[in-house]
Amino acid sequence: MVVAPPPFTTLLCPSPFTLDAIRCRRWIRCEKFDVTFFLTSVDASKAPPQHILSHDSLRCHRLFNTVSLNDFSPNVVQKPLDSLDKASKVELLKRIEDLQSEVDDLKKLMKSKGGVEESQSFQTIPSRVYPEVRFRSERTRKRILVTGGTGFVGSHLVDKLLLDGHEVIALDNFFTGRRRNVEHWIGHSNFELVHHDVVNSYFVEVDQIYHLASPASPPHYMYNPVKTIKTNSIGTINMLGLAKRVKATILLASTSEIYGDPEVHPQPESYWGHVNPIGPRSCYDEGKRVAESLMVAYAKQEQVDIRIARIFNTFGPRMHMNDGRVVSNFIIQAIQDKPITIYGNGTQTRSFQFVDDLADGLIALMNSNVTSPVNLGNPEEHTISDFAHIIKDLVGSKSEIEHMDGQIDDPQQRKPDIRKAAEMIDWQPKVKMHDGIRKTIEYFRKEIHDEEKKRRIDPLMPGPPSKKWKGVGEDEEKDDSFDEDDEVLDVIISQRTQGSNQSSRPITDPSSSVSPITPPTVTSSSRFVTSPGETAYKTTPTSSRIRPSVFSGSRSSTTTPTSSNESQSSAISQGEFIAVKFQLGNAQREKDELKYKLAKANEDFVAEKKRMEMENAKLLRKMEEKIKVTELEVNALRMSNASMRAETSMAGGDLNQSMMSISSVGSSQRINPYSHREARATQSVPRLSGGNGFHGSDIAATFTHNQSMTMEGEMSFQDVPSQVFDSVMDTPILESITPIEKKRETWDKKLQADLANEHVLDISPFSQYILSTISSIAVSPQVDKELYSLLEKMIKNPLEQDIVEIGDSQFSPVSSQEDSSSIPPNSPPSSPSSAPICID
Ligand SMILES: O=C(O)[C@H]1O[C@H](OP(=O)(O)OP(=O)(O)OC[C@H]2O[C@@H](n3ccc(=O)[nH]c3=O)[C@H](O)[C@@H]2O)[C@H](O)[C@@H](O)[C@@H]1O
Structure with missing residues (x-):
């Protein structure tokens, strides 16, 4: 008879010998070991006789041990959706597409925001250095x-x-x-x-x-x-x-x-x-x-x-x-x-x-x-x-x-x-x-x-006359505000219209040639008022009554008009001169204002940058969540699809397709990029015998997504299986699965040949993978026991075991060493790697 195989290798038994009759009934998932697989039942009625394999094939179980338990990463495995009808799946696909486009939009938005930040040259503005101030407590600071x-x-x-x-x-x-x-x-x-x-x-x-x-x-x-x-x-x-x-x-x-x-x-x-x-x-x-x-x-x-x-x-x-x-x-x-x-x-x-x-x-x-x-x-x-x-x-x-x-x-x-x-x-x-x-x-x-x-x-040129100049000669009231922009023009207008009768400040008479920083060289002859209220200046009424800044003075000898025309021209040139001077003043003020604005803009930018960074972080979190959700949904669909394929293949009696379905499930559940990273960081590199072979590439694809893996004597899986992965993993779920169909045809043929030659399992690393996957989670004696008995029943009478369901809770992993005592006498050894497998 049989030397009991490791418990979950036993689970394989129904698969190989009733592959064409497999029907996905329930998912079993073990979160600890990141494995999701189907428990299947046997429908012998649908199994073409030639696909029923001999128990003897299970001799190949020894090969399972090439993948050890430790090689599985603790990925999160999500439960697939129950079988969906086509309409629901289309709807789900649509939703995935929407989510994907939303994610794309968010990415674009983030990029564009980043772009704005990068393109800002605010970084070139040095942060201000202030004089050091004394520290004061709240109490003494005023x-x-x-x-x-x-x-x-x-x-x-x-x-x-x-x-x-x-x-x-x-x-x-x-x-x-x-x-x-x-x-x-x-x-x-x-x-x-x-x-x-x-x-x-x-x-x-x-x-x-x-x-x-x-x-x-x-x-x-x-x-x-x-x-x-x-x-x-x-x-x-x-x-x-x-x-x-x-x-x-x-x-x-x-x-x-x-x-x-x-x-x-x-x-x-x-x-x-x-x-x-x-x-x-x-x-x-x-x-x-x-x-x-x-x-x-x-x-x-x-x-x-x-x-x-x-x-x-x-x-x-x-x-x-x-x-x-x-x-x-x-x-x-x-x-x-x-x-x-x-x-x-x-x-x-x-x-x-x-x-x-x-x-x-x-x-x-x-x-x-x-x-x-x-x-x-x-x-x-x-x-x-x-x-x-x-x-x-x-x-x-x-x-x-x-x-x-x-x-x-x-x-x-x-x-x-x-x-x-x-x-x-x-x-x-x-x-x-x-x-x-x-x-x-x-x-x-x-x-x-x-x-x-x-x-x-920037040599100053007198600009076009201000509108105020139009008022020259008219009666204009002087504003009582200190509007510096109009200040001098107001003085001139006032001067021309009212004469000089207010200020006793010395008058200067700048000529048009006087530079804005020409110092005053005023003589005392022409400007002295004896009493307020009287005519303020001895010069003509047209001479300007401006403040005696050093910039506005000139010799009085040059100002005493010899004729009214000269007087007029002197007043105009002075007006022009003052206009230029005040343009300079205004330009200075404008510059000060700009400097202030720049400093303010700098501050605002820093605040805005902080806000944007926070917003971006939020956006990123949101995106990651969305991506996660999308991935979950995609995985769910894939699993669901795999389920469908399995069902389909079962109906069609196709071993390979069933295998593929399972493989897809095993693969898709490992898409999660986070656990992927973790896995990479923590996992050893499993080696898989024959991994580059007929079905081995699928296995490789499965592994590639979550861990590094090399095949014996072959190249690294990290590089190899992209096409394989693409074809297996990214096959449109509900669309025509042409590439897979094509492959399947080839595989079917090969399988037929293999079956005919009775060496199916010897050349099927894919099968090994499934076996090893299943066996690898079989570390709980309790589960072993239950599953073992179930499987026994299934093997004995497959038709009666239409549905097998095992809940998550039963999969709490237990160290094989710790619990070896609790293994029922009947149970196989808990370590698959050490289990002798021999089936009569
Ligand atoms: O400097 C200040 O803090 C004070 O200036 C002015 O008082 P004042 O003494 O008239 O100031 P200035 O215009 O500087 O005149 C000082 C003296 O220098 C004379 N001065 C001024 C300017 C000039 O070019 N040449 C010149 O001889 C003035 O006629 C005056 O006798 C203000 O009226 C005060 O409010 C202010 O406190």
Whole structure:
């Protein structure tokens, strides 16, 4: 009789000898060993006699052992769908197609998104490096609003506050402020830049408010006196209202100008001043005086915590080239070896402080508890004449000194009494005037160099006249806003239409040939007004009343018109000149704005990139899920198809087709790319005898998808079986299976021949594969026992065993060693590899 074969080799018995009668009835799957196979029953009635094989053929079982149990990867095996009717399968196929196209779309979308990212040249934008700021805890870190935060003084204050670890909001209407003054902070998490005019309300939650917003240079504040008053009155009310609401401490940047043309010298805070309330400077002087009054009123009535700084003449880097004040004018003139223009006889005095000291003083005052006004200035007093020589010497200039008409209400002496600051806020200036001047000279040298370079690259041509020019000669009302774009044109229009009767600031008469950075060389003969309200200029009404920046001056001798025509042409050329100058200013602002936008775009890009990466990751996950689902469905279909083929072949009595079906199932279940990878990483390389033979290629195809495998003496399966795999695995499921049919014909013939010659199994590695697959999972004695008995029954009486079903739970693998004791006496050895197979 038979020496019992290993249990699941027994399972083979029905297959070979009743192959043509096989009917797929149930799937058995063993997740642990990643095997799905059919349990079949025998329908002998359908089996042509010649296909019934002899038991003796099973001698070949010995060959099974070439594939060991360990060679199977723990892939997930899914249960196939139950047999589907054709319509359902078509529907399923359609769904797979849809899913596939969806997956393709998603892939495309992802690629395109990746493409966008790649093509962006944002990577070329270097990430910004900010000055290192002090770390402050939540408790000590303050949120601070600085109005006029991009101006000359404001930007230095912003620097100090940020470096000290506070959060700063710089608010500015950019009338005299410039983004470039704070551009090194743009994008910093502690910094915020707000374009806003304090004349309008602004609401923000802050601890401190430094209220600096106002033009401070005489030509600037005199340009639009109504707006200057509004800024200092309404603007201050708005900021006080905000301070009141959010209980912030507010510091007003007041000025030494509130002392007017002082009669007390030096000026202590207790001095009430000597101000002409209707003079050309009054818009600023009185504006600041009313601002101080408002501060005190809000403190008294609304308990707002206030600080008042009376700021004396200040200079330093970041002064505008067009500032028009004495320091910038003298330095630029000296650098360019142009005449240094002194208004008046030069005996008037000023005390100049370096901007760094002022910023320290403002912070010290804010953080004190001094609510009364405090002077902040450097008491080092010089006459303007001395000052001109100091500048000339420090620059090493060949400039001559030229005296021009003095200004109306020009304070004749100014020197701060800073004892209060020293006592109450422990502040005094540290930077000596000479040192500060040197730094400022370097700054202006660079500015001039940059400016000249820019003009070399892009020589300025006066653009087409603005629409505003059409208004020349008409009655046009001057806007009270600081719209710098229209500023100069407005001045010209106003000049032409109303004459020069407002400002006492010295007039300059630039000729058309004057370069935008030509220093003023104004003489004193033609422009001096004795009293406000009278005709402001001795020049003709057509001469322009522009601010006396160093860029706009020229010798007065060239300006006295000899005829009305000449006067007209002089005015036009000046207009053109100013238009060009302001084009330059606008271009600069535009550049600053672009820089800001670029920095912002960079930030936005980084955020967008992060978002896209997250989105892509999500998309990828979704895609992978879809692919997985698709694969599962495809596998299901394949298995289902295999089932059908098996059924078909059974009906047709085709051994090979049945084999193929099983092979397909075994293969398709290994498509899962994840387990595939795992398998590759962990599996040994099984060797299969005869794997490249008749059916061996199918087996190879099966293996190729999930593990490396070599055939004995043959090439690697990884390379070989692609066509085979394609033909077997990717055969359209419901379409004509022509290639397979063709093969099958050949195989059938061969099989017939083999059968005739009685050496079927000897040459059928495919059969071996099935056998080995089945045997390899037969590690559970319990399962062995059950299956064995089932199979015994099947073999004995196949017709009775129409349906065999074994659930998953029965396949929990058990180590053969561990459970050898539990193997029933009747059972075969649990290790297929060691099992002697001998069937009588
Ligand atoms: O620098 C400042 O911080 C101060 O500047 C101005 O006060 P002011 O003293 O008139 O400033 P400048 O325009 O620089 O004039 C200073 C003196 O130099 C004279 N000056 C100015 C410019 C020039 O080219 N030549 C010249 O002789 C002026 O006539 C004046 O006597 C403002 O009014 C103040 O609010 C501000 O605090």
